[in-house]
Amino acid sequence: MDVSVLLPKIALSLGIGITFGVWLHKYLHRDQTETLFFFGNTQYYHHTTNDQNDCDCRTCKSNTLIKWLNQAKHSLDICLCFITDETLTTTIIDAHKRGIKVRIILDEDCIRTTWKMGMAGIAKKVKKAKNSDSIMHHKFTIIDGKKVILGSLNWTPKALRKNWENTLITNNAEVVRAYSKEFEKLWKQF
Template sequence: MRIFRPLIILLALLAAASAQPAKSRLFTLPYEARDALRTLTKTIDNAHDRIDAAIYSFTHKTIAKHLKNAARRGVKIRIIFDRSANLRNRKSQLGYLAKYRNIETMLLAGKPYRDPDGDRALMHMKMMVVDSRHVVLGSANWTYSAFGKNYEVILFIDDYAAAKRLERSFERMMRSATPY
């Protein structure tokens, strides 16, 4: 059941979003990749106070530059990266973002599970909450492949209740994460 929880949440948010179309935007990639990337960077650019993000794979330099610029404007940014996908990945934006003031970069390994090889699950989320109001989530990592050739979905929602729920989940992950 835990494996399906993110899917259930996504479907519930999609259902809520369809009831309030003026407060949400859904993009299917690769067909709407350019518009999705533009909406994502605009959401970052319009942040006033805080951005919390959890992302499995993050190699897209354009998104990283918009986050850096938001931090320079004084926006507090916290990003949880999956440890296995980013720590030794030379294309990951983890190291690039870690050097900027107002950006806190964290690593999170998934919970251990019974496996003869001792493998761990993944921190596989792809979500962002901006100013406790705006939610971005879906299947897309922040990579060039996701915004160029992969079949993905990204949902943008303006919903305080959904944002607060994701923030609570984010805070629980932060307690388990380690600084980069």
């Protein structure tokens, strides 16, 4: 084939290939975020719509949180001041039972209520009151080292059913990296 015909064809193919490659990279690494706002006192048992994704009730918001946790394929790194909610405790234990590597960092105030997870064999680190009077007040969870759940929410019945609370779930690489680094630092410390 004549070079003057071939060259533009090669250039066009390369251009399409590069454009597709850039688009695919952006698509695979696109930011995925979800926000959950729990509104004080109201709407715990009553669906506001039949669509769980749009429903403003607390049951649907709790289920969304559980849905994200159930998506874990390899690991759950949980750093929370309090975990006392039965449903979320069961979600964590179930993840451990299906082979997910679960690690939990807690404040000592909470250990009376997390014995079930300890009994199930889940790795746990506790910030002891005798070592510091500062509270381990974090609330974040890293899923598969790729997503982070963060915000004001402790996993307690009161937080889930009564309080005003906010939660952000994001796969933003920079945010996930920072929280993962902090988790490893705390895991060594406690």
